[in-house]
Amino acid sequence: MKIAVCIKRVPDTEMRFAIASDGKSLDQAGLKYDISDFDGYAVEVALRLTEKDGGEVAVLCLGPDGVQETIRKAFSMGAARGVQLKADAVPFDGFAIASALAAELKDGGYDLILFGRQSADSGNGTVGPMTAQMLGLPCVTAISHLELADGRGTAHRELEGSAESVEFPLPAVLTIDEGIARPRLPSLKGIMAAKKKTIDVRPAQLGEERLTVQAMALPPQRAAGRIVGEGPDAVPELVRLLKTEAKVL
Amino acid sequence: MANVLVVAESRGGELRSVANEVVTAARKAADAVGGEVHALVFGAPGIGAAARESLGRFGADAVVAVEAAGLEHYDAESLAATTAERLKAGGYRAGLFAASAQGRDLAPRVAAALGVSLASDVTELELSKDALVVKHPVYAGKAIATLRLAGTPALASIRPGSIDAAEAPRTARLETAPPAQDPTASRVKVREMLPRGDAKLDLGEAPVIVAGGRGLRAAENFKLVEDLAAAFGNAAVGATRAVTDDGWRPATDQIGQTGRMVNPNLYVAVGISGAIQHLAGMRTSRTIVAINRDKDAPIFKLADYGIVGDLFEIVPRLTEEVRKARSGG
Numbered sequence: 267m268k269i270a271v272c273i274k275r276v277p278d279t280e281m282r283f284a285i286a287s288d289g290k291s292l293d294q295a296g297l298k299y300d301i302s303d304f305d306g307y308a309v310e311v312a313l314r315l316t317e318k319d320g321g322e323v324a325v326l327c328l329g330p331d332g333v334q335e336t337i338r339k340a341f342s343m344g345a346a347r348g349v350q351l352k353a354d355a356v357p358f359d360g361f362a363i364a365s366a367l368a369a370e371l372k373d374g375g376y377d378l379i380l381f382g383r384q385s386a387d388s389g390n391g392t393v394g395p396m397t398a399q400m401l402g403l404p405c406v407t408a409i410s411h412l413e414l415a416d417g418r419g420t421a422h423r424e425l426e427g428s429a430e431s432v433e434f435p436l437p438a439v440l441t442i443d444e445g446i447a448r449p450r451l452p453s454l455k456g457i458m459a460a461k462k463k464t465i466d467v468r469p470a471q472l473g474e475e476r477l478t479v480q481a482m483a484l485p486p487q488r489a490a491g492r493i494v495g496e497g498p499d500a501v502p503e504l505v506r507l508l509k510t511e512a513k514v515l
Numbered sequence: 516m517a518n519v520l521v522v523a524e525s526r527g528g529e530l531r532s533v534a535n536e537v538v539t540a541a542r543k544a545a546d547a548v549g550g551e552v553h554a555l556v557f558g559a560p561g562i563g564a565a566a567r568e569s570l571g572r573f574g575a576d577a578v579v580a581v582e583a584a585g586l587e588h589y590d591a592e593s594l595a596a597t598t599a600e601r602l603k604a605g606g607y608r609a610g611l612f613a614a615s616a617q618g619r620d621l622a623p624r625v626a627a628a629l630g631v632s633l634a635s636d637v638t639e640l641e642l643s644k645d646a647l648v649v650k651h652p653v654y655a656g657k658a659i660a661t662l663r664l665a666g667t668p669a670l671a672s673i674r675p676g677s678i679d680a681a682e683a684p685r686t687a688r689l690e691t692a693p694p695a696q697d698p699t700a701s702r703v704k705v706r707e708m709l710p711r712g713d714a715k716l717d718l719g720e721a722p723v724i725v726a727g728g729r730g731l732r733a734a735e736n737f738k739l740v741e742d743l744a745a746a747f748g749n750a751a752v753g754a755t756r757a758v759t760d761d762g763w764r765p766a767t768d769q770i771g772q773t774g775r776m777v778n779p780n781l782y783v784a785v786g787i788s789g790a791i792q793h794l795a796g797m798r799t800s801r802t803i804v805a806i807n808r809d810k811d812a813p814i815f816k817l818a819d820y821g822i823v824g825d826l827f828e829i830v831p832r833l834t835e836e837v838r839k840a841r842s843g844g
């Protein structure tokens with residue numbers, strides 16, 4: 267089984283979050299980067315499948331040279347191969363990214379191509395299904411469960427308030443949701459091995475960029491809240507406020 | 516042409532309330548460029564007639580019903596092919612989708628099939644002759660980006676709950692059309708629907724959400740949260756990741772950065788500390804109430820109204836008072 271996982275390098279905005287002086291990008295000072303959360307799950311899913319049935323996991327990451335660090339992290343988890351699709355910057359437009367990934371994946375002979383459900387920075391959730399469409403492959407998005415047997419797969423896909431079980435033939439494109447598998451931590455052996463592996467670097471054949479960021483702003487601040495009171499005795503006053511002030515009752 | 520095409524989402528033969536929101540957005544967009552709103556609806560035979568009436572109420576000028584056996588379930592391949600073909604043949608200025616589980620799956624396929632870009636999960640949009648300008652939350656809601664989308668058709672998916680459905684009644688024309696691709700030929704097949712909880716009201720659609728955190732201490736104590744939700748009558752139950760990780764609630768109840776993004780009229784957070792990843796999923800709720808025994812819990816910074824104290828004492832009392840208030844007491 268040959269599996270490709272598309273991984274994105276994203277800033278960790280947990281500790282620090284500030285908008286740059288251009289008013290449309292993130293202030294880079296002191297930022298750390300890591301693999302996008304769902305992409306980490308996708309790498310884990312791929313590794314478990316190949317550990318069980320044999321095969322090889324390749325990771326693809328589009329971006330400037332900084333992404334090599336993210337590819338090495340996937341190596342240290344157990345990925346066998348890594349490709350950097352080199353671009354000066356990662357476009358915001360999912361179409362531009364998907365075009366480049368599809369061009370690289372087209373003749374790769376992969377049985378399975380995995381994506382995260384959505385990336386932690388842009389939150390677009392478009393690159394996976396766009397790439398599938400460009401490749402003409404069957405695609406199931408936001409899966410929370412996966413089984414493969416005899417060249418076919420079964421996946422669970424969460425909908426609002428319910429879920430469906432779907433069946434599909436391989437090769438296929440899947441996007442991975444929360445809850446499927448927690449990513450493993452890199453092992454010491456993995457980290458040592460990752461240092462020796464080489465990354466294939468190729469220029470990214472980006473598609474046309476038509477979706478661009480004009481501005482970025484912090485969300486509107488909520489008015490300072492108030493503590494209505496302490497303990498159950500505060501309940502009647504809360505209910506009165508919900509009725510007369512917030513008008514939600 | 517300056518018309519706007521909408522995919523009006525249905526499930527189980529019924530239109531979903533997000534369809535009204537998307538038609539409302541489309542009406543405004545079409546008016547801005549002097550065009551009509553056409554709504555595509557997919558389903559088993561018969562769905563068109565009902566859709567014509569309800570979507571006409573929110574401003575659709577025409578309803579195009581694609582009725583075929585095999586379309587009672589969402590079929591991505593057939594819907595994508597049909598929607599792409601319509602957009603192209605009709606020379607539409609824009610195509611709008613709901614950013615629901617279905618729309619988030621469908622819209623990118625349609626975009627790629629047409630070779631155009633997509634503004635996804637937008638909370639506001641403004642269409643003009645030469646661009647679609649949208650707002651879209653980035654970095655898990657820590658910032659809001661203003662995006663400009665060039666090209667025609669301009670495609671966007673709209674976050675459920677971000678636009679209030681508004682009536683703009685008219686008598687919509689009804690047209691039927693065959694699917695561009697036979698759904699029975701699709702490679703991905705739905706085998707079964709899986710039950711999830713009691714699946715009453717969906718988190719994305721419920722006007723009120725009562726969410727519980729680790730403060731509830733055990734799965735069985737979620738009865739308190741469920742009772743409060745029942746007292747509101749129109750409420751769904753949500754949870755933090757701490758809770759879904761421990762299996763007290765199904766993973767589908769999780770709200771936050773890696774769970775569902777919600778924006779109800781009222782969000783009641785019970786025994787929830789207010790971690791940034793949780794806030795990412797609910798901070799746009801119109802009114803937020805927090806009940807927590809720690810007066811310094813971060814959730815109180817966001818909450819409009821807070822009560823400090825033991826949830827096991829406060830929640831039953833609140834349930835009782837809400838019940839009274841709703842029965843006119």
Ligand SMILES: Cc1cc2nc3c(=O)[nH]c(=O)nc-3n(C[C@H](O)[C@H](O)[C@H](O)COP(=O)(O)OP(=O)(O)OC[C@H]3O[C@@H](n4cnc5c(N)ncnc54)[C@H](O)[C@@H]3O)c2cc1C
Nearest residue numbers: 728729730755756757771772773774786788790793808826
């Ligand atoms: C990459 C990543 C993604 C994540 N994604 C999500 C996500 O999508 N959604 C999410 O929710 N979390 C997410 N988390 C986890 C998040 O960081 C928090 O750990 C989680 O939200 C905490 O849940 P909690 O508020 O239920 O629990 P706690 O933080 O333990 O809070 C429990 C609260 O209950 C209060 N309490 C206890 N007893 C009582 C009582 N008797 N009466 C009243 N109050 C009481 C306490 O004062 C406390 O404030 C994510 C974390 C990471 C690292």
Ligand SMILES: Nc1ncnc2c1ncn2[C@@H]1O[C@H](COP(=O)(O)O)[C@@H](O)[C@H]1O
Nearest residue numbers: 272273328381382384385390391392393
């Ligand atoms: N620059 C990139 N390099 C490799 N994969 C990417 C890149 N951007 C997005 N992806 C993949 O596409 C998924 C969805 O991204 P997005 O559509 O941006 O939310 C991510 O989870 C990754 O799997």
